[in-house]
């Protein structure tokens with residue numbers, strides 16, 4: 025299977041995390057034929073699976089994306105910028121857009137960053153002709169399983185219960201609140217979440233972070 029990684033304006037944190045980890049890179053190399061990696065090769069080739077990282081910023085990028093990525097059998101939006109056009113909770117200040125406005129996305133992997141294992145899982149599934157299984161539970165699920173201290177219970181504005189997980193609760197693991205970089209978990213009940221908050225929590229900060237989710241939920 026021919027695989028390519030295409031970076032738009034982003035710093036490519038998910039792609040680089042995968043490529044700068046020798047263990048991950050060996051696994052990637054064993055699984056597929058790596059055809060395109062923009063940092064080492066400028067002229068893209070046709071691929072079966074195209075991972076695209078970064079948001080669309082201009083018409084020229086749309087044209088390039090269609091030309092080089094449009095023919096791939098599977099197009100994977102890699103990271104929150106490619107999926108949403110920006111990384112929550114940052115509001116969209118410029119006119120950046122999700123890549124799905126330009127090419128048909130078959131797999132969306134939000135995250136800032138996406139973990140290398142998640143990328144490898146997608147390739148493994150597509151190789152077998154299966155639909156990739158994207159993590160569907162909230163961040164709190166993995167956070168609680170790992171027995172991290174709950175920051176929300178300490179009064180900090182963590183929105184892990186409203187956020188799509190799969191990141192292994194990276195931020196709470198370091199004592200940092202989840203700010204929702206993976207966007208809203210499906211079926212999230214914003215009203216119920218905010219009703220659970222007490223005066224102990226920083227409700228204003230939480231509501232501010234959740235505003236982005238409301239935008240994403242409304243398309």
Ligand code: SF4
Nearest residue numbers: 164167174175182184
């Ligand atoms: S720290 Fe955040 S992610 Fe972890 S359990 Fe508490 S609210 Fe959920």
Ligand code: SF4
Nearest residue numbers: 191195202203204205
């Ligand atoms: S804990 Fe939240 S903000 Fe941090 S990486 Fe995971 S989803 Fe993103």
